[in-house]
Amino acid sequence: MKVFGALVVLMVATIAVAQVEALKEYSLLNNFIAMGIAVTKATLVVLFFMGVKFSSALTKIFVLLGFSWFFMLFFMFCDYFTRSWEPVPGWTGTSQETAMPRENRWSEGFDRLK
Amino acid sequence: MATEAAHGHDQQWLVHHQYEDYEQQSESYIVGMWAFLVTEIMFFGALFLAYVLYRWQYQPEFYLIHKDLDWVMGGINTTVLLFSSLAVALAVRCAMLQDRKGVLGWLTVTQLCAAGFLVIKYFEWSHKYHKGVWLGEGFKWGEGVTKYAQDVSANTAQLFYSLYYCMTGLHGFHVVIGIIVIGILMRMWFKNNPLVTKDYVPTELVGLYWHFVDLVWIFLYPLFYLMPR
Numbered sequence: 633m634k635v636f637g638a639l640v641v642l643m644v645a646t647i648a649v650a651q652v653e654a655l656k657e658y659s660l661l662n663n664f665i666a667m668g669i670a671v672t673k674a675t676l677v678v679l680f681f682m683g684v685k686f687s688s689a690l691t692k693i694f695v696l697l698g699f700s701w702f703f704m705l706f707f708m709f710c711d712y713f714t715r716s717w718e719p720v721p722g723w724t725g726t727s728q729e730t731a732m733p734r735e736n737r738w739s740e741g742f743d744r745l746k
Numbered sequence: 747m748a749t750e751a752a753h754g755h756d757q758q759w760l761v762h763h764q765y766e767d768y769e770q771q772s773e774s775y776i777v778g779m780w781a782f783l784v785t786e787i788m789f790f791g792a793l794f795l796a797y798v799l800y801r802w803q804y805q806p807e808f809y810l811i812h813k814d815l816d817w818v819m820g821g822i823n824t825t826v827l828l829f830s831s832l833a834v835a836l837a838v839r840c841a842m843l844q845d846r847k848g849v850l851g852w853l854t855v856t857q858l859c860a861a862g863f864l865v866i867k868y869f870e871w872s873h874k875y876h877k878g879v880w881l882g883e884g885f886k887w888g889e890g891v892t893k894y895a896q897d898v899s900a901n902t903a904q905l906f907y908s909l910y911y912c913m914t915g916l917h918g919f920h921v922v923i924g925i926i927v928i929g930i931l932m933r934m935w936f937k938n939n940p941l942v943t944k945d946y947v948p949t950e951l952v953g954l955y956w957h958f959v960d961l962v963w964i965f966l967y968p969l970f971y972l973m974p975r
Contacts, residue, residue, distance in 0.1 A: 691780055
């Protein structure tokens, strides 16, 4: 019951955060807040509703492995993030001219993220 | 903790011959179910990856299009699913205590929530269908969509809606399967089948599946309905 209460409160929080005008300008921050809340909710569901907190060590390993895999999936963005660093002929949108200067790749890379 | 209720009874007849005892069998069942859920995480994960990639590349357009989605309806659906998850958790608890009426009651609540979820989803989808915002060649963009979204090119809108229909559609499909599986489970409880009334694990496994469906929606809702600029 308490867990359900927490889940509903968190859901209202997500909606509330999404409505805050001032925050809408900070897309990156807002995304992190929304996903942070979602991960918290998911953790509550997994630990209590799905009973992983009270389960055997073997079950815990499977659960941990499954979700680690999910987050590792996003390492694929290392590829997309760095494509403009070393342009390859044939890739759309990249050429020797649009290549980023080597000095400020990190900052420019993040600028493009916004 | 979970098997305490079961300890008092003679469980040996429930144990299949490849298992040593009831505890080992139960653990194998639950680990097996989690192995299945991990494969589910994998293919939903691929869709989430596709979503993040295109959201990253078309963030301003996606933001404008998402205003076309009704966050109130999505919010109601989130609450409905969270509540159904609670109902399943309570049903599993009743199954551990071998409380047949409790299980049937809470599973009925779950079924009603699942049906309610699909009804709301149906309204959302049919509304879009009538506006022509649908997949395939008939995709129409411009009439009937909110003024924010009209500035976005039809191609980008189609990309957004492909992801939207794929991900919420696959999720909805899981809800339908959930309704069928819970229906079968309820029938077994209703008929006093000892496989479920004397052993809580089958109810627990169905519960795990249903919580997973809830889990996916917890992420889909903020990603599609509550997008920041």
